[in-house]
Every structure is written in C-alpha cells, then in structure tokens.
Amino acid sequence: MEQKTTQQPSAAFIAASWIALLAGIVAFNVGLYNAEMQLNEKGYYFTVLMFGLFSAISLQKSVRDQLEGIPVTGIYYGLAWFSTLLAILLLVVGLWNAELTKSEKGFYAMSFLLSLFSAIAVQKNTRDTKGKQTIKDRESESGH
Numbered sequence: 001m002e003q004k005t006t007q008q009p010s011a012a013f014i015a016a017s018w019i020a021l022l023a024g025i026v027a028f029n030v031g032l033y034n035a036e037m038q039l040n041e042k043g044y045y046f047t048v049l050m051f052g053l054f055s056a057i058s059l060q061k062s063v064r065d066q067l068e069g070i071p072v073t074g075i076y077y078g079l080a081w082f083s084t085l086l087a088i089l090l091l092v093v094g095l096w097n098a099e100l101t102k103s104e105k106g107f108y109a110m111s112f113l114l115s116l117f118s119a120i121a122v123q124k125n126t127r128d129t130k131g132k133q134t135i136k137d138r139e140s141e142s143g144h
Contacts (some may be wrong), residue, residue: 021122047114048112056087056120058083
C-alpha cells in the first residue's frame with residue numbers, strides 16, 4: 001500500500017483557522033443574544049448553526065476519506081452533502097422570512113458561512129497534524 005504524505009499546516013494557518021472559527025461562532029451568538037426576537041427564534045438559529053457546523057465537518061471528512069481511499073458508504077456521503085446543504089437552506093429560509101433589517105440578515109449569513117468554512121479548515125488542520133504525527137510515530141517505531 002502506497003504511503004500518502006500530507007503537508008503539515010503552518011502554525012499561522014492553524015491559528016487563523018481557530019480564530020476565524022471562534023470569531024464566527026461568537027459573533028453569531030452575540031448577535032442572537034442581543035437580537036430582539038423571541039427565544040424560539042434564537043433557538044432555531046442556534047440549532048441551525050450547530051447543525052451546519054457538524055454537517056460541514058462531516059462532509060469534509062467524508063470527502064477527504066474518499067480522496068485517501070478510506071471507504072465511505074454512499075448513504076453517509078450523500079447524507080453529509082444533504083445535511084450541509086439543508087443547514088444552509090434552513091438559514092436562508094429563516095433569514096428570508098425574518099423581520100430583520102438587511103444588514104442583520106447579512107451579518108447572520110456571513111458569520112454562519114465564516115463559521116462553516118473555518119470549521120472545515122480546523123478539521124482539516126487537525127487531521128493533517130494527526131496524520132503527520134502518526135507517520136512520525138510509525139517511523140520512530142520502525143527505526144527510520
């Protein structure tokens with residue numbers, strides 16, 4: 001079996017990814033906390049954010065597994081795509097129907113997308129770092 005090597009992400013990229021993830025999540029939630037909307041609406045948007053983060057990470061993992069030759073069932077791969085697109089659609093529908101100003105809608109959309117993108121980057125960095133560490137551990141065990 002051919003060994004695939006992964007490029008170790010730089011410390012700056014890892015830090016930027018984490019900062020972007022935290023900024024997106026914190027901004028979205030501070031916006032919700034300060035929003036003049038009912039608690040059930042706040043709960044809807046919070047749930048959509050958490051669902052979106054989980055599904056985006058799951059999608060990134062599924063795509064990466066397939067690229068690396070790790071088996072992924074078609075149903076899981078399809079569900080990962082479906083759930084990610086559904087989370088985005090749920091946010092769009094919620095914002096479309098919300099009684100918010102256009103700037104507020106834009107704020108939620110951008111902080112949501114920043115959160116999804118940076119969650120994917122953090123997961124990728126974590127996987128690449130762990131993969132590189134695993135390769136180093138194997139090499140030290142075999143005496144190379």
